[in-house]
Amino acid sequence: MSAYFAAWLAFLGTLFLFFGLELRKNDSILEVYLKPFEKERTGLKDIDWKDVSERIGPVVTSLVPVFNLEKIKQKLVWAGNPYGLTEAGFVGIKICLGITGLLFAITAAMLGIPLILGLMLTVLLYFLPDALLHSKMEKRKKAIYNSLPNMIGLLGMAVNAGLEISTAFETIARRYPPPLGDELRLAWREMATGRARSAALRDIGKRTGVSAVSRFFESIVVAEERGGTNVSATIDDFRRELSDSQRRKMQEEAKKIPTKMLLPLMLCIFVPLVLLLLVPIGISLIKTL
Numbered sequence: 272m273s274a275y276f277a278a279w280l281a282f283l284g285t286l287f288l289f290f291g292l293e294l295r296k297n298d299s300i301l302e303v304y305l306k307p308f309e310k311e312r313t314g315l316k317d318i319d320w321k322d323v324s325e326r327i328g329p330v331v332t333s334l335v336p337v338f339n340l341e342k343i344k345q346k347l348v349w350a351g352n353p354y355g356l357t358e359a360g361f362v363g364i365k366i367c368l369g370i371t372g373l374l375f376a377i378t379a380a381m382l383g384i385p386l387i388l389g390l391m392l393t394v395l396l397y398f399l400p401d402a403l404l405h406s407k408m409e410k411r412k413k414a415i416y417n418s419l420p421n422m423i424g425l426l427g428m429a430v431n432a433g434l435e436i437s438t439a440f441e442t443i444a445r446r447y448p449p450p451l452g453d454e455l456r457l458a459w460r461e462m463a464t465g466r467a468r469s470a471a472l473r474d475i476g477k478r479t480g481v482s483a484v485s486r487f488f489e490s491i492v493v494a495e496e497r498g499g500t501n502v503s504a505t506i507d508d509f510r511r512e513l514s515d516s517q518r519r520k521m522q523e524e525a526k527k528i529p530t531k532m533l534l535p536l537m538l539c540i541f542v543p544l545v546l547l548l549l550v551p552i553g554i555s556l557i558k559t560l
């Protein structure tokens with residue numbers, strides 16, 4: 272019974288954690304639920320758990336310098352800076368969740384639940400932010416990579432129509448959807464405030480973490496440094512190269528489908544078929560003996 276109880280507690284804890292993360296994405300939902308208690312929660316009203324993590328993170332990283340803050344910062348940038356977190360705040364969230372899991376493990380052990388289950392939940396909670404950050408980062412990278420050919424095509428059409436590269440970039444940056452559009456708009460704002468166009472374009476690739484984006488804007492910068500006479504040809508060549516690359520990647524993924532389907536087919540067809548054939552034989556042998 273204790274194992275079943277621990278499993279239910281772990282399930283409910285994980286469920287409430289994801290529910291809390293979803294609520295944290297939309298502050299208006301929190302305001303609707305907490306508004307009736309506005310007067311009663313004056314002492315807790317100003318508590319911001321993001322601020323708490325931002326305070327805990329620097330303390331932990333200074334006392335225990337085992338976290339690669341530069342790597343965490345790079346991942347946060349590639350993920351689009353979710354919730355405005357800093358690298359220290361991200362570490363603070365990991366520590367808070369780890370402490371929460373540890374307190375649960377101690378409480379569960381006092382109730383007679385095996386300590387190993389609580390420790391497993393502690394490890395799960397501690398590494399949960401890393402898994403969520405990695406998932407968000409990969410989704411953003413994939414979205415940027417998939418939308419890159421359309422952006423290159425629009426930029427190529429604008430330049431071929433006679434627009435100067437700067438004007439064409441501004442026009443596309445204002446209307447292009449996120450997440451790639453957000454990076455284009457940020458680069459345009461940097462250029463509008465006086466930053467060198469080559470540096471602003473190169474930083475787009477660094478912020479996205481997509482090699483194709485880095486190569487594209489690097490080729491634009493190189494073409495401009497050589498006089499800017501073949502920018503349109505550079506854009507068209509890169510668009511064809513990228514389209515061919517994506518087509519080859521899709522073909523490779525299609526070739527992997529039969530291999531990926533092998534295990535589900537074995538589990539869903541072969542194993543039941545073996546059981547269907549062997550179970551009656553086994554029952555007959557048992558009755559005979």
